[in-house]
Amino acid sequence: MSGAAEQYVDDHEDEQLEDLFSLLAQPSISATGEGVADCVELVQSLCRTYGFDDAMRVETAGQPAVIARADAAEEAVEGEEASTVFVYGHYDVQPADPDEWTTPPFEPTIREGPDGRERIYARGAGDNKGQWFAHLCAVRALRETTGLPINVTLLLEGEEESGSPNLDEVVREYADVLSVAYLAFLADGPIDASGRPHVLMGARGMQYVQIDVTGPNRDLHSGNYGGPVPNPAWELVRIVASLKDESGRVAVDGFYDDVRPIEAEDREALDAMPFDAEAIKADLGIDRFAEGPGDSYLEKLLYYPTCNICGLSSGYGGEGSKTVLPSTATLKMDMRLVADQDPDAIYDAFEEHVHEHATGVCDVAVTKMGQMHPQRTPLSHPIREPVMEAVAAAWPTEPILKPTLGGSLPTAVFERELGLPCVTVPYANEDENNHSPDENLALSCFRSGIRTSVELFETL
Numbered sequence: 159m160s161g162a163a164e165q166y167v168d169d170h171e172d173e174q175l176e177d178l179f180s181l182l183a184q185p186s187i188s189a190t191g192e193g194v195a196d197c198v199e200l201v202q203s204l205c206r207t208y209g210f211d212d213a214m215r216v217e218t219a220g221q222p223a224v225i226a227r228a229d230a231a232e233e234a235v236e237g238e239e240a241s242t243v244f245v246y247g248h249y250d251v252q253p254a255d256p257d258e259w260t261t262p263p264f265e266p267t268i269r270e271g272p273d274g275r276e277r278i279y280a281r282g283a284g285d286n287k288g289q290w291f292a293h294l295c296a297v298r299a300l301r302e303t304t305g306l307p308i309n310v311t312l313l314l315e316g317e318e319e320s321g322s323p324n325l326d327e328v329v330r331e332y333a334d335v336l337s338v339a340y341l342a343f344l345a346d347g348p349i350d351a352s353g354r355p356h357v358l359m360g361a362r363g364m365q366y367v368q369i370d371v372t373g374p375n376r377d378l379h380s381g382n383y384g385g386p387v388p389n390p391a392w393e394l395v396r397i398v399a400s401l402k403d404e405s406g407r408v409a410v411d412g413f414y415d416d417v418r419p420i421e422a423e424d425r426e427a428l429d430a431m432p433f434d435a436e437a438i439k440a441d442l443g444i445d446r447f448a449e450g451p452g453d454s455y456l457e458k459l460l461y462y463p464t465c466n467i468c469g470l471s472s473g474y475g476g477e478g479s480k481t482v483l484p485s486t487a488t489l490k491m492d493m494r495l496v497a498d499q500d501p502d503a504i505y506d507a508f509e510e511h512v513h514e515h516a517t518g519v520c521d522v523a524v525t526k527m528g529q530m531h532p533q534r535t536p537l538s539h540p541i542r543e544p545v546m547e548a549v550a551a552a553w554p555t556e557p558i559l560k561p562t563l564g565g566s567l568p569t570a571v572f573e574r575e576l577g578l579p580c581v582t583v584p585y586a587n588e589d590e591n592n593h594s595p596d597e598n599l600a601l602s603c604f605r606s607g608i609r610t611s612v613e614l615f616e617t618l
Contacts, residue, residue: 162303163612167295167605174295174608175268175278177204181287182266182280188221188250188320198222201249201314208294209301210312216332218324221250221316225332227309228297234305241618242309244339244578246568247290247346248318251282258595268601276601277587283599284590289345289607290314292585296611308615311336321528322568329575340579340618341541342572345607347563347584348592352432354555355606357546358582360534360562361569362463363495365504366527369394369512371487373520377473378483387483388519391472394487397522400515401465406449408465408493410511414451416498420461423537427559428456459564463504464494490527494566497534505529531570534562535579544617545581552609557583583610 185193205213205226213226230240254263266280371390452458473484516522549557569580585607587600
């Protein structure tokens with residue numbers, strides 16, 4: 159990072175924080191639409207203030223997106239054609255209940271966290287406003303000093319917290335603008351629990367489903383009706399039990415057919431990842447890890463799909479007892495998918511499995527609730543080294559290379575529609591509390607995030 163750019167960032171921190179606070183103070187809840195229109199105008203204004211040449215509002219069937227572009231300075235590229243990096247983020251945030259927060263969620267404050275570090279507390283601080291705002295700070299620092307050495311195209315969507323239902327359409331419509339790049343780059347999620355930054359070359363996908371089982375037209379007295387009348391809870395339990403075999407493998411036909419094998423380079427990355435099994439068990443209060451494919455915790459987490467029960471409800475769950483034969487039973491489930499699994503194909507196989515194992519005594523309905531495709535850039539891709547180099551220069555500790563994120567991000571659309579390699583580097587602290595009360599962003603991480611963006615733009 160050039161000394162001039164670094165000095166500019168340090169000298170203008172108060173101004174950067176003031177502008178970030180104005181962004182965090184503006185609600186932008188995609189689930190309800192609260193504050194979205196005002197936030198879009200603020201985002202456009204901030205992009206222009208921080209050195210972007212234009213910031214276009216893009217209408218969708220839901221919440222609008224913003225596409226901004228900052229062109230490289232002629233003096234910085236010395237007459238050569240400038241490279242381009244495509245950067246993604248989202249301006250929408252999760253709902254927040256003020257009663258659960260120490261300070262109001264849309265009144266940003268700085269105070270010490272449990273580890274003594276100063277943190278910004280506000281909804282969106284870590285997820286995701288504070289992280290993509292670091293890119294703006296980097297663009298401005300380079301603009302005002304050595305000159306921006308690369309074209310930066312920024313896409314900010316307003317529905318990530320609602321499953322990105324219109325992102326694919328935006329990317330396809332503006333592919334000619336977005337595809338002129340060497341890399342799709344995301345700053346999202348937390349750094350490692352060890353305090354080291356991550357370089358993530360992919361993300362798991364997801365298929366979310368719901369099973370509804372319906373029996374009698376009302377809850378019944380279990381003594382007067384139990385036995386001859388079918389119980390939806392038992393029907394659902396039978397179906398759920400059929401989804402995994404005794405070894406923990408998902409028993410849906412074809413579930414693992416497209417799972418990409420673990421290559422030698424991936425094995426090296428796995429071996430290099432810090433991992434303390436006993437510390438994780440102690441933290442979670444468990445004695446052992448679950449059975450299933452994968453020889454280790456990290457293999458299970460990063461290279462294999464899951465079939466997870468999110469919630470199961472039926473009958474009476476209150477205090478004491480109630481002898482009831484329930485009329486309905488519901489299961490909510492997510493399946494985290496890995497490259498190269500297709501969520502639609504997985505859903506079809508899952509639905510077929512459910513109906514094959516239903517006995518017919520109750521009505522069983524399967525509903526597709528939402529999905530996200532998996533994506534993984536090969537560890538051998540040449541983009542890996544410049545990103546690792548930039549992150550290593552910006553953080554006080556060496557980065558951890560990971561083939562994928564355990565969670566899900568909408569990176570697959572950038573690979574599929576734009577043909578771009580995708581890399582994610584989280585700028586938030588490991589305990590950012592995203593989606594939770596007292597969401598926060600450590601100031602030290604925010605500063606390292608700005609430095610990472612500067613280093614990345616200079617390196618590329």
